[in-house]
Amino acid sequence: MYEFLTYEGGVYKSNLMIERIEDLGGYIIQKNKESREITMLTAIPQEDLPTIEKLADELKGKIFKEKLIGTEIAVVSPSISRHHLPHPVCDIAERLRRAGALTNIVSIARGVGRRISQITKEEEKMIEEYDAAVFILGNFGNCLVNHKYKLLKNIDKPVIAVGAPEIPKLKNADKYIPGVGRKVDRMRKTEEQEKLDEIAEALGQLITKEREKINEDPLIVHPLEIKEKLEKELPLEEHDARHTPIVLHLDGLRIKLPYDEHINLVQDIEIGENKLKEIAEFNKSVNEAEDILITIQPESLIQTKKENEIPA
Structure with a gap:
């Protein structure tokens, strides 16, 4: 199995880290240089993690384990209007990207309203192309519990639903996270940043379970x-x-x-x-x-x- 890591360090001597990862049979998934700093998303054999940690320490770099590296996530909004595509959608997508995932925002054509909300077969197929989905729902508990849960019914991938109401769970969602509703401001406050971290961590746990299922019957080639x-x-x-x-x-x-x-x-x-x-x-x-x-x-x-x- 591979361990997925983010490496952050200086550009100087970063080639030593790249060469070591490749020598160990690992992969550089993505590499970004900004001025004198470099950020790399990597995958290395689990048994070689101590070697990489030692080299990172020598290079004065930092290593972070990220569960979402190597995944593509759909962040789903009820519509593309400014009323239903609020700041939390972009904030959540950005937080998942920082955790290593590639994200796409998917807006449902007719996801608004209570009784009239719906999702088409084509939209369901599009969402199922991703490894998992995060549905951004609204502020009213009655709406979520009695109506919006139907949007998630036929999604055959791990699903996290987020919304404002403090309800214990939402039908058809693998995980429901409260405290995120429609907002007019960015999620900058400490408690809001913690909520974004909670979403990323919950999604990471679902992805880990999916990896474990795959490892029970391994793919012919990674x-x-x-x-x-x-x-x-x-x-x-x-x-x-x-x-x-x-x-x-x-x-x-x-x-x-x-x-x-x-x-x-x-x-x-x-x-x-x-x-x-x-x-x-x-x-x-x-x-x-x-x-x-x-x-x-x-x-x-x-x-x-x-x-x-x-x-x-």
Whole structure:
């Protein structure tokens, strides 16, 4: 298993950290330089964590364990109007990004109101493309308990719901966090910052459980290994792929290239002894860009397929 870490330190001698991580079989997922400082999202084998901690101390850098690195999270708002897309949506999305996740804000077309609120099948499919979702709900307990819980009903991914009312739980949500309603100001106060930390921690716990489920029946290849191969093989720069062109998921990846144009090239890329199409499933994203979604199959399923193959 990999340990996901954020490294913060000076640019000077940061190449030593990069080389050490790669020598240990780890990965640099993302790297950002600002003036004389560098921030890296990394994944390293768990048994090598003491080695990295020792080097970070020598370089006067800092290491933080982050549960959300390597995930893509949907932050869901009832609509895109200024009444229903308040500051907490952006604050929550930013806090999750600082914890290592890649986030996208998804606004439901008809999520407003009580009895009239609804979510379409296409919107549900879009949200299920992510590893987990955070639904930003409103200020009225009656509305949440009797109506808005229906928006979460068919989402087959970990879901956190946040809202203002102090209710113990919300149906269809894996976790409900109170104390976050519609606000006209940014969440700058100490107690508000603590609430953002609570949301990130709760989501991290759900993601950890999902990783544990996957580890019970491990994937044939870790998404990190496929990401590294794809970055070498695909013409990401030539086709002007969007920011972070390849996004890690818990059980796969999102490639931000048009599906119809590039699916054959992606499927034929060799991963070890297999072509990618032999060890993964492919789907077209429902978003306008029509990204390529890859779901890696577990090792047990691949083994079963091989055993059931009819000899030529």
